[in-house]
Amino acid sequence: HGVQKEALQRIISTLANKNDEIQNFIDTLNQTLKGVQENSSNILSELDEEFDSLYSILDEVKESMINSIKQEQARKSQELQSQLSQCNNALENSEELLEFATRSLDIKEAEEFSKAARQIKDRVTMASAFRLSLKPKVSDNMTHLMVDFSQERQMLQTLKFLPVPKAPEIDPVECLVADNAVTVAWRMPEEDNKIDHFILEYRKTNFDGLPRVKDERCWDIIDNIKGTEYTLSGLRFDSKYMNFRVRACNKAVAGECSDPVTLETKALNFSLDSSSSHLNLRVEDTCVEWDPTGGKGQENKVKGKENKGRSGTPSPKRTSVGSRPPAVRGSRDRFTGESYTVLGDTAIESGQHYWEVKAQKDCKSYSVGVAYKTLGKFDQLGKTNTSWCIHVNNWLQNTFAAKHNNKVKALDVTVPERIGVFCDFDGGQLSFYDANSKQLLYSFKTKFTQPVLPGFMVWCGGLSLSTGMQVPSAVRTLQKSENGMTGSASSLNIVTQ
Numbered sequence: 001h002g003v004q005k006e007a008l009q010r011i012i013s014t015l016a017n018k019n020d021e022i023q024n025f026i027d028t029l030n031q032t033l034k035g036v037q038e039n040s041s042n043i044l045s046e047l048d049e050e051f052d053s054l055y056s057i058l059d060e061v062k063e064s065m066i067n068s069i070k071q072e073q074a075r076k077s078q079e080l081q082s083q084l085s086q087c088n089n090a091l092e093n094s095e096e097l098l099e100f101a102t103r104s105l106d107i108k109e110a111e112e113f114s115k116a117a118r119q120i121k122d123r124v125t126m127a128s129a130f131r132l133s134l135k136p137k138v139s140d141n142m143t144h145l146m147v148d149f150s151q152e153r154q155m156l157q158t159l160k161f162l163p164v165p166k167a168p169e170i171d172p173v174e175c176l177v178a179d180n181a182v183t184v185a186w187r188m189p190e191e192d193n194k195i196d197h198f199i200l201e202y203r204k205t206n207f208d209g210l211p212r213v214k215d216e217r218c219w220d221i222i223d224n225i226k227g228t229e230y231t232l233s234g235l236r237f238d239s240k241y242m243n244f245r246v247r248a249c250n251k252a253v254a255g256e257c258s259d260p261v262t263l264e265t266k267a268l269n270f271s272l273d274s275s276s277s278h279l280n281l282r283v284e285d286t287c288v289e290w291d292p293t294g295g296k297g298q299e300n301k302v303k304g305k306e307n308k309g310r311s312g313t314p315s316p317k318r319t320s321v322g323s324r325p326p327a328v329r330g331s332r333d334r335f336t337g338e339s340y341t342v343l344g345d346t347a348i349e350s351g352q353h354y355w356e357v358k359a360q361k362d363c364k365s366y367s368v369g370v371a372y373k374t375l376g377k378f379d380q381l382g383k384t385n386t387s388w389c390i391h392v393n394n395w396l397q398n399t400f401a402a403k404h405n406n407k408v409k410a411l412d413v414t415v416p417e418r419i420g421v422f423c424d425f426d427g428g429q430l431s432f433y434d435a436n437s438k439q440l441l442y443s444f445k446t447k448f449t450q451p452v453l454p455g456f457m458v459w460c461g462g463l464s465l466s467t468g469m470q471v472p473s474a475v476r477t478l479q480k481s482e483n484g485m486t487g488s489a490s491s492l493n494i495v496t497q
Helices: 002-104 110-126 150-157 296-309 473-482 487-492
Strands: 176-178 181-187 197-205 220-225 229-232 241-249 254-257 261-264 281-283 287-290 341-343 352-359 365-372 387-393 399-404 407-410 418-424 429-434 440-445 452-459 462-469
Touching: 002 110, 181 197, 181 241, 197 229, 220 229, 281 341, 287 452, 352 452, 365 418, 365 429, 387 440, 387 452, 399 440, 418 473, 429 473, 452 462
Parallel strands: none
Antiparallel strands: 176 181, 181 229, 197 220, 197 241, 241 254, 241 261, 281 287, 287 462, 341 452, 352 418, 352 462, 365 387, 365 452, 387 399, 399 407, 418 429, 429 440
16 A cells, blocks of 8 residues: 555656646747747837838938929920020011011112111111021930939849858967967958947867867857957966857847867966965965964964865865875974965976066065975075075165075165066076066076975065966067076076075
């Protein structure tokens, strides 16, 4: 009995589900039916409007052509009318003169006859009949105002529904990736004068080659592009690649997407590694602040916060604090004493990289540079042969200097609002720039014998970090022109062992 009841229960829930499903489908069908009616009446009234505008143009053109014909008719009629009345007058005078001359033939009296003859001769000389041009001033020809609308009729017969635009083609050769901006260029496979604008879609991805259907990210959209290229600027390059695709739109409809194109957007991305920071630093992914209230007692609280606050998944290089065995160096007192230091969480082992740092307005003292992993826990950036930095001090007196191996080189430039750091690992170069103007502040030449980590020191204030940046083209250009010149760096030209 129990088994049957269970089976029946299953049947009931299956039926209930099925009924639900059908009910949903009925709603969908009704919705679709309503949609068909609404859309049809909308496009019918649009069609009416379009045809009305055609009719009104035809009416206007017809009106103006009728006017032209009537004006021409009036002009010619007036000319001919005045010629007519002139001729009628002349004829009347001439007939009268003829009658008089004919009568004069019968005059018997010689003197009277010769007087009449003279009079006739004078009148003939003055007669308008002999001064008239006997040629119509205008012709009755009206052929210059005729029309032949056969071509236009054919054109009107080709009126049809708008075709869906073809898919554009993106030209990878014309696309440009530089200075954290991407310019995408495309063309239509054939001329289409109905195109009104284009839509560009893009997304970040870590996969090379054609975009994957199941790619985790959705497309971002830029609508209403009038030309056949577009530049996206101010991007953060935190994925290896970006996919792009374009569609063409006429007034009514968007066409198919172009074949997608994948462009490489490589750049160094790293976060500040809170597990490698001094106790008195409050560290988030991209900013660090000096906090004198930190201390051993707070360590556990801080740890708890840290793990909660970390958004996203840590990259393989990162390990969250909790999972580290306490014995490992790199627990909370990785740096101590006056080394208010925090390192980046990603080592640089090759290549050219760039990142930027901005200090808070009232920051008393900070350093920006790179260090080997072996930097000691009491070591300050620039005071060892394992670290290189520039140091800004606004405490008591203002100084700006490059430091390495406890050697200091004062810099005679104003401290910029943002500092750009360029590290060419293989070329053994570390350069600092004014991030806005790209003016070179200082350049270390050395030979890196092991991987380096971005390093930051801060006291009484805070720093914020920007990564995912390409090496700016201005910096690349400067590199080329500088190569072979050691410049002012010679005093610190030390090969570290």
